[in-house]
Amino acid sequence: MALVYVDKDPWLGEHDACERNYREIMELFTTRSRERRTSNEYARLSSKIRLRMKQYSSEVYQLKEKLSVSSSLGSITFEEAERRTRLVEQLQSREIQMQQAFQNKDEAAARDRSALIKPSVFAEAGTTGWGTDEEEILSVPAPGVTVTDMRQQQQEILRDQEAGLEELSKVISRQKAIATTINSEVDFQNDLIDDIAQHADNTDAQLNSRTAQIRTISQKDRTCVYWVIIILLFIAIIVVAVV
Structure with missing residues (x-):
């Protein structure tokens, strides 16, 4: 049987x-x-890395299967089959390393999510200056309270209101980051569904x-049977001719 030329082999x-x-995947990791873990760009890159890693896994699987078929059919030499087996093992080792690196990043992101969902300090700030503050500002000053004292009191109330607004702004920013994280989790779940479909396709292949x-x-077995029958007929013809 003719051997396949190695330099022209599609494998x-x-x-x-x-x-x-x-x-390219390693460049995406870099x-x-x-990027910040809570940014939209980080989530977009994470989704892209997941897709490229699935593609890489599928390519490694196809290389392994094609190598198995080539080895069983004898279309490549034993030495070449061993060399390609080592190449496939190297690709599989890199795949494991990438999965571990990606998993470590996901665990770090989970810790960030836990930090984002921690109890807000906004409640501790209180609502000083909200609700009844106008009544306090407009109320009649107590005896012995000067206008300067009232102005200082009003300034303190305004400062408390500004502090409350700043805390509210922080809470809103935190809620936005949580929403971004949830969106990333939805993308991750969609990728898991795609993984299941990919595994089904791999099983079919x-x-x-x-x-x-x-x-x-089976075809090789039939060919062997034919050759046995031909040899037996040839021996029978020789025996008949001798007799």
């Missing part, structure tokens, strides 16, 4: 494409590390590959 081209995908291998083995 090696797919391997190079998988290598490029790995380098870019994401410069594996079944098709195994079916093709069984058909090839």
